[in-house]
Amino acid sequence: MTPKQPASAELSSITPDDMAFDRDHIWHPYTSVTHPTPVFPVESAHGARIRLADGRELVDGMASWWSAVHGYNHPQMNAAAHAQIDRFSHVMFGGLTHKPAIELCRKLVEMTPEPLQTVFLADSGSVSVEISIKMAVQYWRCRDDERRSKLLTIRNGYHGDTIGAMAVCDPVNGMHSLFRGIMLEHVFVDSPECRFEDEWDERYIEEFACTLKEHHRDLVGVIMEPVVQGAGGMRFYSPHYLRRVSELCKEYGILLILDEIATGFGRTGKLFACEHAGIVPDIMTVGKALTGGYMTMAAVICSEHVSKTICDRSAMMHGPTFMGNPLACSVACASLDIIATGEWQEQVANLEAGMKEGLEPCRDMAAVADVRVLGGIGVVELKQPVDMQVIQPRLVEEGVWVRPFGKLLYLLPPYVISKEELSFLCAAICRVVEELSSPEQV
Ligand SMILES: *Cc1c(COP(=O)(O)O)cnc(C)c1O
Numbered sequence: 001m002t003p004k005q006p007a008s009a010e011l012s013s014i015t016p017d018d019m020a021f022d023r024d025h026i027w028h029p030y031t032s033v034t035h036p037t038p039v040f041p042v043e044s045a046h047g048a049r050i051r052l053a054d055g056r057e058l059v060d061g062m063a064s065w066w067s068a069v070h071g072y073n074h075p076q077m078n079a080a081a082h083a084q085i086d087r088f089s090h091v092m093f094g095g096l097t098h099k100p101a102i103e104l105c106r107k108l109v110e111m112t113p114e115p116l117q118t119v120f121l122a123d124s125g126s127v128s129v130e131i132s133i134k135m136a137v138q139y140w141r142c143r144d145d146e147r148r149s150k151l152l153t154i155r156n157g158y159h160g161d162t163i164g165a166m167a168v169c170d171p172v173n174g175m176h177s178l179f180r181g182i183m184l185e186h187v188f189v190d191s192p193e194c195r196f197e198d199e200w201d202e203r204y205i206e207e208f209a210c211t212l213k214e215h216h217r218d219l220v221g222v223i224m225e226p227v228v229q230g231a232g233g234m235r236f237y238s239p240h241y242l243r244r245v246s247e248l249c250k251e252y253g254i255l256l257i258l259d260e261i262a263t264g265f266g267r268t269g270k271l272f273a274c275e276h277a278g279i280v281p282d283i284m285t286v287g288k289a290l291t292g293g294y295m296t297m298a299a300v301i302c303s304e305h306v307s308k309t310i311c312d313r314s315a316m317m318h319g320p321t322f323m324g325n326p327l328a329c330s331v332a333c334a335s336l337d338i339i340a341t342g343e344w345q346e347q348v349a350n351l352e353a354g355m356k357e358g359l360e361p362c363r364d365m366a367a368v369a370d371v372r373v374l375g376g377i378g379v380v381e382l383k384q385p386v387d388m389q390v391i392q393p394r395l396v397e398e399g400v401w402v403r404p405f406g407k408l409l410y411l412l413p414p415y416v417i418s419k420e421e422l423s424f425l426c427a428a429i430c431r432v433v434e435e436l437s438s439p440e441q442v
Contacts, residue, residue: 045072068293080334100329125287126160128298158231192237221255269375292335358426
């Protein structure tokens with residue numbers, strides 16, 4: 001019998017047969033297997049580069065959806081994963097504990113604002129949002145207030161794809177009509193009109209304030225993304241709005257849940273986006289960059305007041321199989337150690353300056369509605385939705401990995417991207433947007 005090829009070789013070389021199987025049998029995010037959009041086989045990834053199976057190298061503009069902030073194949077992160085896998089990859093977290101989880105939670109308690117003291121480790125961002133909602137519900141149940149069942153949120157939000165999280169996503173983007181009848185109905189107000197840099201006017205908070213006043217007795221909490229609304233439209237709103245939300249929540253004794261899954265760990269130019277407003281939530285969710293894009297893991301961190309209220313009477317009723325996975329905790333510790341060096345501050349400032357300059361030429365192009373940059377987030381909003389069948393291969397041809405959605409071409413490069421790579425990325429975007437702006441396209 002001939003020995004089987006080593007698994008590493010099997011996994012690295014993609015054949016045409018593999019691609020056919022992928023097309024016919026595998027769902028990619030938000031896709032159809034009967035009308036598939038193109039997918040590109042990856043052979044390896046390093047720093048801010050993704051190498052395709054055909055040898056082409058792409059400059060990464062996505063950090064794998066906000067997560068791979070330190071770039072791919074990072075020596076320190078690799079070392080953390082190797083060291084842990086040789087000890088143990090996983091043990092159950094019920095009744096057992098281990099150093100990687102303790103270290104990670106210690107770091108999270110230290111990094112997040114002072115009142116946030118208790119950590120619940122979750123398996124993904126969406127699940128952490130579910131847990132944050134359960135936490136808010138249990139908080140009120142433990143205060144003998146059984147009636148409350150709703151959340152208040154703003155439109156254009158995104159909090160994940162599980163059913164509970166979907167119910168607080170934007171009703172249109174979040175496909176509420178498709179899932180009508182199986183989701184809880186929450187209370188929505190329009191998303192903030194005031195842009196990040198706009199001068200504050202109290203009328204911006206009027207609708208939120210009136211709605212909170214009307215519904216506060218039915219609410220377990222307010223949930224929103226701080227300052228940046230990510231997948232729901234890449235909108236940047238005024239920190240003053242968030243500050244007023246926090247004040248109003250305090251006034252009515254309503255819990256504030258901030259979803260920092262996309263914004264946490266420096267992406268907006270502050271360690272956490274709530275710092276733009278100088279406020280602290282009662283419950284915070286983090287994910288994505290938490291493990292530097294290595295593994296799936298998220299966390300919910302709540303104030304001592306919330307955890308004490310629940311635990312004096314009850315226990316936190318959640319406990320996934322892979323809770324506190326040691327491998328994920330170890331790479332998360334390595335990711336947070338890199339964040340703790342503070343290097344991200346200069347890197348994100350450079351990203352902001354580079355994208356402001358590099359994307360500016362798009363502003364006057366016919367196809368463009370708006371260009372905006374905040375921290376390490378660059379957005380070119382078009383007037384019309386893009387055709388993914390056309391634009392995705394075009395971007396790859398330009399040597400960049402950028403994944404637009406709807407009318408949005410956006411960049412979230414790894415913090416470690418070089419100045420040259422960033423200019424290359426922005427120039428590629430400009431060329432593609434210019435084509436979309438040519439007379440025969442518009
Ligand atoms: C990505 C994201 C989530 C969901 O996280 P998953 O790990 O994809 O489940 C939730 N909230 C926000 C703000 C996100 O950006």
